[in-house]
Amino acid sequence: MEEKYLGEIYKSFLSNIPWPVWIEGIDTTIIFFNRYYEDMYNIKLESVKGKTNKEAFPLEKAKIYDEQINECLRKRKTYVVEGIVNDNCVECFIFPILDNDGEPKAIAGIIIDINDRKLREAEIEKQKNILRTIIDAVPESIFYKDKESRFLGFNKKFEDFYKKRGVEEIIGKTDLEIYGNYNEAKKFIDQDNKIMVTKKATYFEHRIQNENGREIIEENVKIPVVDKDGQVWGLVGLSRDITERKILEERLRYLSEIDILTGLYNRYSFEEKIKELNHEQYLPLGIIMGDVNGLKIVNDTLGHLEGDNLLRSIAGVLKEICHPNGYVFRWGGDEFIILIPNCDESKCEKVIRKITKKCEQSDYKFMQLSIALGEGIKYSLQEDIYDCINKVEEKVYRQKLLEKKSIRSSIMDSLKKSLEEKNMETNEHTERVTKYALEIGKKLRLKISELDELALVASLHDIGKIGVNEDILLKPGKLTKEEFEIMKTHTEKGYRIINASSELGNVAKCVLTHHEKWDGNGYPLGLVGEEIPLMARIINVADSYDVMTNDRVYKKAIGKEEAIKELKRCSGTQFDPQIVKCFTDYLKNKIPY
The missing domain is CATH 3.30.450.20 (PAS domain)
Structure with missing residues (x-):
């Protein structure tokens, strides 16, 4: 009774599945159709039940059905076929019904209407073909x-x-x-x-x-x-x-690459040339930067037309000296850049000396031609050309400060004047320290740019004293411990004053450390030996000698021989021994006693 009831349930289930369903024996005899199958194929189960496909359907269709059933039985797994029924696309899932031993007892099929899906796929394919046509075109x-x-x-x-x-x-x-x-x-x-x-x-x-x-x-x-x-x-x-x-852009670029005023390459040309030269075959690449001295004075006093003549005259000198090995560019208003492939520092300095000499020999009616110059080298492809230019620009900036007619030098002069007005330092003291320092620098074979920087350090080494109370600076007797601590702050004050200009960062460090001692007992950082910047060590010796040999408010001068003995006595403690030797050799040969 229970099996009969379940059989009715199964039959009802198959009859009401909302897709056409059929079951046939393995001999292709028809066992079951549901009503959806009957409606699709316009055939009744009662009229064909127990018959084979060949007996129930037209021969051609029966042949196809038999082939599909045989394929499914051969594979013993679900077999999917597509076809057209009543002008609609359908997909039939044919699968074997197996017993507990895995042997096929019957074959069943479920038919799904896929017409909508096929229409969507066709539309998608159409769109893909249109897109493909567009992309290929x-x-x-x-x-x-x-x-x-x-x-x-x-x-x-x-x-x-x-x-x-x-x-x-x-x-x-x-x-x-x-x-x-x-x-x-x-x-x-x-x-x-x-x-x-x-x-x-x-x-x-x-x-x-x-x-x-x-x-x-x-x-x-x-x-x-x-x-x-x-x-x-x-x-x-x-x-x-x-x-x-x-190619068109190159032609237009060629028409616009020359600076009209000077006849040199312009800034745009520079950008292109550095790309061209950024290859191993051109390294090391020498970079010389120049800033014309006196242009503002000429513009303000003689007019901008005469200022243009000054720029043309300088440009003529640069072009003459650098041709044919270098490229000269007008970088800005009064600034020029020279690029020299396969050029080291010594070659750059040689070019700078030639330019300086040519300027001195040139016939310019209102003033001597003068241009502040700095050099640098790009050694590797990894180095950024603009980082190199920034370093060169710092050297030019330092040299401009040394030019009496430059605007920047007036800043230095005003600071030095503040010291003189407060009777803290004299211009003569600064000039002597600068002279001594440069002599030491030459003996140590410093480069031109390093000598320029050394001269700046010498000129500004005590600039921080403008921030120290005059009562302490001009005290005739010995300073108390507290007063001496205040006095020592002048190196830090000088560092802050100079460091306000980023181009003078190294100068500021040397001013900060020019009272450090070789043995580490100096101030303010307690640096030892070569931890102290070389230029600071040079200034320490030159400044100490000048202080010893000239009267101060708090002491009388001593003789040169006694001062030399003092330098030697402090060699290795306060002073760098090599610098003391260079300086004392110079004093013995150049300065009479």
Whole structure:
């Protein structure tokens, strides 16, 4: 009774499944149709039950049904076929009904109407074909990759590019497998990885050779493909040939690369030239920067037309000295830059000396031609040219401070004047210390730029005293411990005054440390030996000698021989022994007793 009841349930279940369902024996005799099957094929179960397919259906259809059933029985797993019924697309899932031993007892099928799905697929395919046609018609190369940089697709232009180079298989491969230049291919993949990490589009230009061996310039853009969850699954790239455009740009650039006033290359030309020279074959690259002295005075007193004549005269000197080995550019209003390939420091200094000498010999009716010059060297491709220029500019700035007619030197003069007005230091003392320091620097074979910096340190070494109370500075007797501590702060005050100008950072450090001692007992940092900047050590010796040999409010001068003995006595404790020897040798040979 229970089995009969279950049988009715199963039959009712099959009859009410909302898809056509059929069951046949393994001998193709018809066992069951549900009403949806009857409606689809306009056939009643009662009229064909127990018959075979060949007896129930037209011979051609029966043959197809039998083949499908035999295939399913052979594979003993679900077999899927598609067909057209009543002008609709259907999909039939045919599967064997197996007993407990896995042997087939019958065959069943469920028919699903897939017409809507097929229509959607057809529409999607239509859209894909339209899109493919559009993409293939685009004159640029288009490609897309997965997140492992493997090519997933591309347009005809991209495919033709590689076919002309003998590459037929692209899908699933990376640039390393299809691009002829390994290093360039590696760059492409590194670039892909960066794009997929940053999720930012990247634009770049790239030079390649076409199928005829001619170099062309490509403009490239790569865009990451990000899903709704923010995950990157790949990227899309586009490349276009911009060679003709670049040629036109080059022609326009040529027409605009010369500075009209001086006839030199202009700033734009400089930007292009540094790209051209940024190769190993041009290193080391010498960089000389110049700032014309006196231009503002000429402009203010004689007019800007005469100022233009001054600039043309300087430009003529630079062009004459540097041709044909160097490139001269007008960098700004009164600034020039010279680039000299395969040039070291000594060659740069030689060029600077030639320019200085030529300026002195040049016939300019209103004033002697003068230009502050600084040099630097770019040794490696990794160095940034603008970092090198900044360092050179600092040297030019220091030299400008030494020029009496320069605006910046007036700042230094005003500070020195403040000291003189407070009777703290005399101009003579500064000049003597500067002279002694430069003599020591020459004996130590310092470079021109280093001597310029040393002269600045000497001129400004006691500038911090303007921040110390006059009662302490001018006290005739010995200072108390507290007063001496205040006096020692003049090095730090000088450092802060000078360090306000970033170009004088090294000068400020030397001023800060010119009272440090060789044995580490100086102030304010307690530096030892060569921890103390060289120029600070030089100033310590020169300043100490001048203080000993000239009257001060708090002491009387001693003789030169006694001062030399004192320098030697303190050699190795207060003073650098090498500097003491250089200076005492100079004193014995140059200064009478």
